[in-house]
Amino acid sequence: MNEQRKFRPKDFSSDQNVRWCPGCGDYAILAGVHRALAKQAIPPEQIAVVSGIGCSSRFPYYMSTYGFHTIHGRAPAFATGLKIAKPEMQVWVVTGDGDGLSIGGNHLIHVLRRNVDLNILMFNNRIYGLTKGQYSPTSEVGKTTKSTPMGSLDHPFKPLQVAAGADATFLARTLDVDAKVMQPVLAAAMAHKGTSFVEILQNCNIFNDGAWAAIAAKNIRADATLLLEHGAPMIFGADRDKGIRLVGLRPEVFVIGENGLTEADAWVHDAHDPEMTRTMILAQFESPKLPTPLGVIRSIERPRYDKGVHEQVNQAAVNGNKNLQEMLVGRRSWTV
Amino acid sequence: MHQTEQVESVVVRFAGDSGDGMQLTGTQFTMASVLAGNDIATFPDFPAEIRAPAGTLAGVSGFQLHFSSSEIFTPGDAVDVLVAMNPAALAKNLDFLRENGVLIVNRDSFNKRNLKMAGFESNPLDDEAESLEAYQVYPVDLARLTKDALAESGMSAKEIDRSKNFFALGLMCWLYERDVEVVEEEVHSRFGSKPKYLEANLKVLRSGYNYGENSEQFLTRYHVPATKPSASGTYRNIQGNEAIGMGLICAAKCAQRDLFLGSYPITPASDILHYLSKQKHHGVYTFQAEDEIAAVCAAIGAAWGNQLAVTTTSGPGMALKGEAMGLAVITELPLVIINVQRGGPSTGLPTKTEQADLLQTLYGRNGESPLAVLAARSPGDAFEAAYEAARIAMKFMVPVVLLSDGAIANGAEPWRVPDVDELPQMDVPLLDDASAIEGEFEPYRRDPETLARPWPVLGTPGLEHRLGGIEKWDGTGHISYDPDNHHHMTMQRQERVDRIAHTLPATEIYGEDSGDVLMISWGSTYGACVTAVRLARSEGHSVSHIHLRWLNPMPLDLGGIIDRFNSVLVPEMNNGQLFQLLRSRYLFNGRRYNRIGGVPLRVEDLRQEIVATLTN
CATH class of the missing domain: 3.40.50.920 (Rossmann fold)
Incomplete structure (x- = not known):
C-alpha cells in the first residue's frame, strides 16, 4: 500500500512555527532530514522522532511524524522502549553534545552496544545553547564561556570516538551546511539495520559562532576535511593532491607525488571492517593535524537487540502454555 | 511410643548461615504446611550480604513460618520453635523464642570458634549453663548424622555438610506430622537436574524424619489440623512478587495489550523482573535497562507505543525515576510504577521492610505532579492490586504507583485463585482510526467523564502527534506558555486523578461503623x-x-x-x-x-x- 505513495520534503514538515534562532545550523539539518525522508518510501505515520532536551531536541515539533520531546539525556531509552513496542516503525533520536554526551552519556553508550535499530542524529555545536552559553563536553580546552570565565579545563569528548568505544555498528559525520555530504550520510543511516550514529557538526551563531569555521568555511573545507568513501583511497584537498597513509598504526598526511609516494600508498577506506582498530584511528582524526573525516566511517552488521527481543518472545510463544488460568493455579494447588 | 498433642497454631523459625539454605528449608516446610491444609503466613528475614563469613552474626539468615488451623494474618509475634543451625543463629534469634519454646540446635556447630564469633563466652549447651533454662532444648548432632547418612555417597565433606538443612527439615516434618512426600516432590522439582544432590538431599531428609521417629529424643509430636477456609475454591501458595507479575500479565491479556517491563535489578523488587522474564510466551517483553532512569524511560516509550508498560523498583530507584514519572504525568500516558519498599533512606536496609516511601510517591517530583497511588496489603492481595493499578492507568491515562514492600515481596500465604473470566473488565481508550474523528485530531481531547485523553495507536495515519514535557494547550497538545492554560491544565491533571475516587467501591469497615x-x-x-x-x-x-x-x-x-x-x-x-x-x-x-x-x-x-x- 505504501509503495504507491510518493513523498515531498514538506510532507514531513509540521504546521508549527520553527523557533530556533535565525541563522541556526539546525534549520539546514531540518531541511536535510525532510529531504532525505522524502526519498524513502516510508510514510510519516510510520516514523517516530524522539528527542531529549536542548535546542536540537525541539526537532520533533517541526516534524509531521509521531514525535516525543522527552527529558534531558534519556531519548535513547525512550526510543528503545518504543522500538520494542513498535518494531515496524522507523525510530529516530535527535540529540546534542550536551544532551547525548553529558547527562545522557550512559544511555548513549548502552543503546549503541545493544545495537537497537534507531537513527541517532547528534547535533554537535560544542556549547550549551538553550541554557545560554555554558561549555559542553565537546568544547575545546581553554574555551571561555559563561561558566568558564578563565577557560574550560575539561578535556573534550570526540563523539565518534565515544561511539566507537561503545562498539557502534554505524558511524558517520556530516556538516550542517553541506547537503552534498548530508544526503548520502542520512540515506546510509536510514538503510542501516542497527543503531546509526551520525555526528552533525553544527554552528550556533549566538553562543558559539564559528564553532566549526576551521573545518566548514568554504575556502578551506576541501583541505580541512576528508570525504570518506568505502573502497576508495583517502585522498583530499582542493586540488586532491593529499593522501592519508598508515605507518604502522600512525596515520599521516602525504603529498601525492612527493617522496616517491603515490595514490597507491593511500589508506583505502573499509567501512565494513569488522575490527575496530582502524575505525578508532579515523574517529580520532582532528583538524588541523589531520583532516576531519566526513561520510560513513563504519557500517557493519551485528545482531540487533530489538529484533532479538521479538525472536525470543516468538520462540517462547511456540511451546509456552498460554493458558492464564493454569498460570494462576501454578504447579501446586488444592481445592476446598 | 510417641504421644501426639493437638495445637491450634505454631510459629517456627529456621535460622542459620546464609549458606545453610534456610530460605529453601523454610519454603519447603511452608509448602508442606500449606498442603496439609493449614493457613500460613511467612516472614523471610535475611541479610543484604550474600555470603557473610560463615558463623558470624552478620551472616545469619532466618525464615519464619506461622501455620494454623484457624485463619491467620501475620507471621507471628513470638516463635514457638526455633531451629538454630549454629551459635550465631541462636544468639541472633533467641529473643524471638517464647518462654518454654522448643529450641532445636545443631550441636556439632557449637565449637569454640563458632561460639566466639557469636559472642558466647561459654557453651550455652553445657549442662551447667543456665542461659537456656527457660526453653525446651533439643541438641541434635545434625552435621554428624548427615555425614553418617551420606557416608557411602562419595560426596566431599563440604558437599555433605551443605545437605544438613534437609536433616532439620525431615525432623521438623516428623515433629509436626507434615507429609514428607510433599517435600520430596519439592526436592525433585528443585534438584531434578542434579541427580547427585537430589539423591543426597532425599536421603538426608528421610534420615531426619526417621531420627525423630527412632531417637526417643522427642517424646511428643504435634498435630495442627487443617483450616476451613472462608471461601471454597482452588488455593495455592503465593509470594507477593510473583502475585504482582501474574496480576500484570492478566491485566495485559484482558486489555489485549502486550506487557512491557523496564527494570533495573534492585532488592527486594528483582524477583518481579525474574518472574516476568520467564513469561515471554504470554507476550511479555522485559528490558533490563542500564539504570533505573532508562528503565522507566523505556517503559514510557513502550506506553506511547501502546503496550501495558510497567517499571519495577524500590525506594532508591524511585528517587531516580522522579523526573521521568513527571513526564508520564504531563504526557498523560498509562504507566504502572511498582515500588517494593525497603528500609531507607539511601541504601538503608535493602532486605528489610518499611513503608516510608508514601510521601515520596505522592510528592517526590517537581511541580504539581499528581498521580494515582494504591498499596497491596498481603502477598495474595498483590495480584489484585497490580491488576487494579494497570486497569486504572489505562482507563484514566494516568501513571499509577503500586506500593508493595519487602514483607509482601518475599512473604507467602495461601491464595484463592481467581477465575480469569471474572476479573474486572478493562476499559482502554485506544484510538486507531482517524476517520472516526470529528474535525482535526487532538491528542488532548478528553473523555468528559474520566478526563482521559485518547491513546492513539502509533502508526495510524492521521493520528500523528507530538508529546513532550513542555506544558501544552488543552486539546491540541501544542506547546503553550499561556498562564490561564497552565492553571487549567494543572487542575485537569489533578481532577483526573480525583475522579478515580468516583469509581471506587465504598470503604469496608471491619467492626461497627461508629x-x-x-x-x-x-x-x-x-x-x-x-x-x-x-x-x-x-x-x-x-x-x-x-x-x-x-x-x-x-x-x-x-x-x-x-x-x-x-x-x-x-x-x-x-x-x-x-x-x-x-x-x-x-x-x-x-x-x-x-x-x-x-x-x-x-x-x-x-x-x-x-x-x-x-x-x-
Missing part, C-alpha cells in the same frame, strides 16, 4: 492490624478498622467515617506519613503508632496501642 476508636492502616501492616483489632474486640473494646487500598485519591466516604469515631489510631512502619496526610485532610483528633525497625509490626504492640487510644 464508636470509640477507628484504626486506619495501609500496606503490609494489614495482617498485624486486623489481628490486633480482632483481639481488642474480643476483649470488649470498641474499635473498628479500615485498611486503605487507595492512597491517592482517597475514598470519598473516608472523612464521614472518621467523623463517626471519637478517636483515630494510625499505625505505620514509618514516622507518621499517612497520619500526616489524613490529618491535613480531615482534621481529626488522633494518635499515631510508628515503629521503624525494618520488621513487621507486632500484634501485641498494636493491641496495647488500641487500649492506650481508648484510655486517652
Whole structure:
C-alpha cells in the first residue's frame, strides 16, 4: 500500500512555527532530514522522532511524524522502549553534545552496544545553547564561556570516538551546511539495520559562532576535511593532491607525488571492517593535524537487540502454555 | 511410643548461615504446611550480604513460618520453635523464642570458634549453663548424622555438610506430622537436574524424619489440623512478587495489550523482573535497562507505543525515576510504577521492610505532579492490586504507583485463585482510526467523564502527534506558555486523578461503623492490624478498622467515617506519613503508632496501642 505513495520534503514538515534562532545550523539539518525522508518510501505515520532536551531536541515539533520531546539525556531509552513496542516503525533520536554526551552519556553508550535499530542524529555545536552559553563536553580546552570565565579545563569528548568505544555498528559525520555530504550520510543511516550514529557538526551563531569555521568555511573545507568513501583511497584537498597513509598504526598526511609516494600508498577506506582498530584511528582524526573525516566511517552488521527481543518472545510463544488460568493455579494447588 | 498433642497454631523459625539454605528449608516446610491444609503466613528475614563469613552474626539468615488451623494474618509475634543451625543463629534469634519454646540446635556447630564469633563466652549447651533454662532444648548432632547418612555417597565433606538443612527439615516434618512426600516432590522439582544432590538431599531428609521417629529424643509430636477456609475454591501458595507479575500479565491479556517491563535489578523488587522474564510466551517483553532512569524511560516509550508498560523498583530507584514519572504525568500516558519498599533512606536496609516511601510517591517530583497511588496489603492481595493499578492507568491515562514492600515481596500465604473470566473488565481508550474523528485530531481531547485523553495507536495515519514535557494547550497538545492554560491544565491533571475516587467501591469497615476508636492502616501492616483489632474486640473494646487500598485519591466516604469515631489510631512502619496526610485532610483528633525497625509490626504492640487510644 505504501509503495504507491510518493513523498515531498514538506510532507514531513509540521504546521508549527520553527523557533530556533535565525541563522541556526539546525534549520539546514531540518531541511536535510525532510529531504532525505522524502526519498524513502516510508510514510510519516510510520516514523517516530524522539528527542531529549536542548535546542536540537525541539526537532520533533517541526516534524509531521509521531514525535516525543522527552527529558534531558534519556531519548535513547525512550526510543528503545518504543522500538520494542513498535518494531515496524522507523525510530529516530535527535540529540546534542550536551544532551547525548553529558547527562545522557550512559544511555548513549548502552543503546549503541545493544545495537537497537534507531537513527541517532547528534547535533554537535560544542556549547550549551538553550541554557545560554555554558561549555559542553565537546568544547575545546581553554574555551571561555559563561561558566568558564578563565577557560574550560575539561578535556573534550570526540563523539565518534565515544561511539566507537561503545562498539557502534554505524558511524558517520556530516556538516550542517553541506547537503552534498548530508544526503548520502542520512540515506546510509536510514538503510542501516542497527543503531546509526551520525555526528552533525553544527554552528550556533549566538553562543558559539564559528564553532566549526576551521573545518566548514568554504575556502578551506576541501583541505580541512576528508570525504570518506568505502573502497576508495583517502585522498583530499582542493586540488586532491593529499593522501592519508598508515605507518604502522600512525596515520599521516602525504603529498601525492612527493617522496616517491603515490595514490597507491593511500589508506583505502573499509567501512565494513569488522575490527575496530582502524575505525578508532579515523574517529580520532582532528583538524588541523589531520583532516576531519566526513561520510560513513563504519557500517557493519551485528545482531540487533530489538529484533532479538521479538525472536525470543516468538520462540517462547511456540511451546509456552498460554493458558492464564493454569498460570494462576501454578504447579501446586488444592481445592476446598 | 510417641504421644501426639493437638495445637491450634505454631510459629517456627529456621535460622542459620546464609549458606545453610534456610530460605529453601523454610519454603519447603511452608509448602508442606500449606498442603496439609493449614493457613500460613511467612516472614523471610535475611541479610543484604550474600555470603557473610560463615558463623558470624552478620551472616545469619532466618525464615519464619506461622501455620494454623484457624485463619491467620501475620507471621507471628513470638516463635514457638526455633531451629538454630549454629551459635550465631541462636544468639541472633533467641529473643524471638517464647518462654518454654522448643529450641532445636545443631550441636556439632557449637565449637569454640563458632561460639566466639557469636559472642558466647561459654557453651550455652553445657549442662551447667543456665542461659537456656527457660526453653525446651533439643541438641541434635545434625552435621554428624548427615555425614553418617551420606557416608557411602562419595560426596566431599563440604558437599555433605551443605545437605544438613534437609536433616532439620525431615525432623521438623516428623515433629509436626507434615507429609514428607510433599517435600520430596519439592526436592525433585528443585534438584531434578542434579541427580547427585537430589539423591543426597532425599536421603538426608528421610534420615531426619526417621531420627525423630527412632531417637526417643522427642517424646511428643504435634498435630495442627487443617483450616476451613472462608471461601471454597482452588488455593495455592503465593509470594507477593510473583502475585504482582501474574496480576500484570492478566491485566495485559484482558486489555489485549502486550506487557512491557523496564527494570533495573534492585532488592527486594528483582524477583518481579525474574518472574516476568520467564513469561515471554504470554507476550511479555522485559528490558533490563542500564539504570533505573532508562528503565522507566523505556517503559514510557513502550506506553506511547501502546503496550501495558510497567517499571519495577524500590525506594532508591524511585528517587531516580522522579523526573521521568513527571513526564508520564504531563504526557498523560498509562504507566504502572511498582515500588517494593525497603528500609531507607539511601541504601538503608535493602532486605528489610518499611513503608516510608508514601510521601515520596505522592510528592517526590517537581511541580504539581499528581498521580494515582494504591498499596497491596498481603502477598495474595498483590495480584489484585497490580491488576487494579494497570486497569486504572489505562482507563484514566494516568501513571499509577503500586506500593508493595519487602514483607509482601518475599512473604507467602495461601491464595484463592481467581477465575480469569471474572476479573474486572478493562476499559482502554485506544484510538486507531482517524476517520472516526470529528474535525482535526487532538491528542488532548478528553473523555468528559474520566478526563482521559485518547491513546492513539502509533502508526495510524492521521493520528500523528507530538508529546513532550513542555506544558501544552488543552486539546491540541501544542506547546503553550499561556498562564490561564497552565492553571487549567494543572487542575485537569489533578481532577483526573480525583475522579478515580468516583469509581471506587465504598470503604469496608471491619467492626461497627461508629464508636470509640477507628484504626486506619495501609500496606503490609494489614495482617498485624486486623489481628490486633480482632483481639481488642474480643476483649470488649470498641474499635473498628479500615485498611486503605487507595492512597491517592482517597475514598470519598473516608472523612464521614472518621467523623463517626471519637478517636483515630494510625499505625505505620514509618514516622507518621499517612497520619500526616489524613490529618491535613480531615482534621481529626488522633494518635499515631510508628515503629521503624525494618520488621513487621507486632500484634501485641498494636493491641496495647488500641487500649492506650481508648484510655486517652
